[in-house]
Amino acid sequence: MILLRCMERYPSKQIPTICARFISLTTSNNLIQKWRVERGLPINPNVNGVLADGQDYSYQDGRPTPYGVGQIKRISKQRELAESIMRLTQEVDFAVERHRKLKQAEERYRQRIMNSKLKPKGAALLNAKNERHK
Missing domain, CATH: 1.20.5 (Single alpha-helices involved in coiled-coils or other helix-helix interfaces)
Known part of the structure; x- marks a missing residue:
């Protein structure tokens, strides 16, 4: 699929170098995803964790901070999953x-x-x- 796009876009002299870049990028990405799935890890490592789930800031006087947009989405998704379960x-x-x-x-x-x-x-x-x- 990518090789066909390369052939359509570029003249024949440039196809090998440009297509090699595209193929190597997609192949390594697929290998990384396969490696993560085999080990039971999420495909995207930035979905969960301290940086994604934690608060963006905190007040010095100890007041609770409001939820971020991503936290609100995850909370609503978890609530929907709990209701369906x-x-x-x-x-x-x-x-x-x-x-x-x-x-x-x-x-x-x-x-x-x-x-x-x-x-x-x-x-x-x-x-x-x-x-x-x-």
């Missing part, structure tokens, strides 16, 4: 509870059918009736 957790809990209730209802239905099918007969039926009347 809570909502999804509630949905999962509801689904688990509903599944449990459906299983119990099915088990009660099967038990009711089994109780209606299996009844004592003969002497056992007479004994059961006599015990109920006592």
